[in-house]
Every structure is written in structure tokens, then in C-alpha cells.
Amino acid sequence: MTENKVKWGIMGAGNISRKFASDLVHSENADLVAVASRTEGKAASFASEFNIARPYDSYDEFLQDEEIEIVYIGTLHTQHKECALNCLKAGKAVLCEKPFTMDATEAEELIQAARENNTFLMEAMWTRYLPAIVQAKNWLEEGKIGEVRMLTANFGFDVGWSPNSRLLDKKLGGGAMLDAGIYPISFASFIFGQQPTEIKSSAHLGETGVDEHFSALFEYPDGKTAMLNSGVRLNFNLANDAIIYGTKGYIRLPNFLFGDGAYLHQAGSEVVEFQDDRKLQGYIFEAEEAMRCLREGKLESAIMPLDETHDIMKTMDTLRKQWGLEYK
Helix, strand or coil: CCCCCEEEEECCCCCHHHHHHHHHCCCCEEEEEEEECCCCHHCCCCCCCCCCCCCCHHHHHHHHHCCCEEECCCCHHHHHHHHHHHHHCCCCCEEEEEECCCCCCHHHHHHHHHHHHCEEEEEEHHHHHHHHHHHHHHHCCCCCCEEEEEEEEEEECCCCCCCCHHHCCCCHCCCHHHHHHHHHHHHHHHCCCCCEEEEEEEECCCCCCCCCCCCCCEEEEHHEEEEEECCCCCCCCCCCCEEEEEEEEEECCCCCCCEEEEEEEECCCCEEEEECCCCCCCCCCHHHHHHHHCCCCCCCCCCHHHHHHHHHHHHHHHHHHHHCCCCC
């Protein structure tokens, strides 16, 4: 029976959409009914893989499908605003893959459209909903490590050298910031609940003009700090770890992007360990949050509020300005 399930459509049939779909099909609350791609035949292949009833080679035809309630947007970064805007105007709720948009101006336009159309909109920052991250947040709210004073977060990988790679194409939003660095930046925002008042950073712009790696120091009121590192071309993977330091202890997330586990360290106490033994990749949790919001009639998620998404985009704009990086 699918009558009470939320009807999903997917725009874009690339790798990230495939990851999302492979989790979504396991949800008891979701029914994936349509997929669209502008590349001829790609939607049909995707639909066959995930048993989706209706593939579309046209976004316009996809948006006319009245059964679709919410759309996951997994297109190229540069297409997020256009796709999300068209969905909102068609009255369809939107879960938009990160980065939400290319810059804060585009983000503001989308948020305004969602509010004008009274339609749900959320950035797909999937890491916020992972059980280990949720557990770490709960420990913080319970005061387990006292007042948070600083954190470190690192995420990066080696894309290798190919001048035709999307990840090295400045016009497509390539580089560390939007594909990797956004995770530690959003993590710092999630933990501190605000944006930094001072930002100091340095980036290496490679041969194609993208930020191949960067480091940033965020300073907050009362002397709190966050040290963030990211890269996409370092010939190795970064540690992909995060540590939150408080006045009474610290929380270690050794694989924070994927949320495999969390470790609570308190002076004079044994380490408390939380392990997530999930079988799925983890994209299902953001989908469940979006569906919960829809069932409850909410227009945005309290875990990933639209104003925070906008503020994070402004922080990233500030970083790019410091580096002299423009996506053109």
C-alpha cells in the first residue's frame, strides 16, 4: 500500500542521486515515483535500476507530474537554483542537495520563493541527521563536556588530475569549498549555533583556478574558535575527523562525515562510546526529516533552518572573497 506514503521525484540522475535513491527505496514512508534527466536515456536507465514508474527526459514534463509531492535535486551545483525555483513555483516541496546554491544571493532568492509559495524547502545537509552526530549534539545539550570552547574538523580527498573534471572546473563550482569544505563549515555552524564574527583563511588556487585546498580559522564571541581544513587535490585523503572541546571534556568523531561513531571523553571517567551499525549509507535520515516536516505541515526543518543555510552561504562567500575566487 502506498496511499499514505510521500511521493518523491528526483531531478538529476547522477552519482549523488543514485546514492540518495538507494537509501530512499528502503523507507517505509516514501514512494519514489519519478526521475528526470536532461541527458536522453539516463532517466530511463535510472528508473529501471530503482523500479521507478515514470522517467522523464524533460524537466518541464517532470514538473507537470501531479503525483510528485517533493523533489530531491541532485543536479550540478550550477543548476540547483533554477531547478529548485521551478519546483517551488510548481508547488512541489524541495530537498536540495548541498551546496544549496552557488552563493548567498541565489540562496536568498530561493528562500524568498519558498516563503512566497508557502512551500517546504530544505538543504540536504545529510550529515546533520546521522545518529552519531545526533548523539554528539545530545551530549552537548546535556552539558557532558561543559561549555564548548573550540572545535576542529577536517574533510578532504584526492580527485587526481584531470583538467576536464567537474571538481576542477571553476565555472561549475569546482574546488574544495562546495564539495568538501562545506561539511566542516556547516558542522561548525551546527555546533556553535552561529556564524563566526572573524574569519582568517588561506587557500591554494590550482592551475584551473579552483581552491584545491584551504584552511580557515573561525573566531566567535567569548574567544571560541573553530579550525577547519579541506581539500580535493592533496595526493591523499584528509583525516575526516572532528573534535569538539569543552570545559569538562571533549567529543571525538573519528569519521565525522559518515557518522560511524562518537566518543565522549570526560576527566576521571571511562570513555563513552556510541557506534552506528546502520546498513544504509545515511541519506535516508535527511529524507525522513523532510517527510516528517511535510506530515506536520512545516515549511522548513528546525535542524537545518533556511536562515542558517543562507548564513552559511554568506560565510562561504566571505572565504571566497578572501581568496579572490569567483565561479566564472
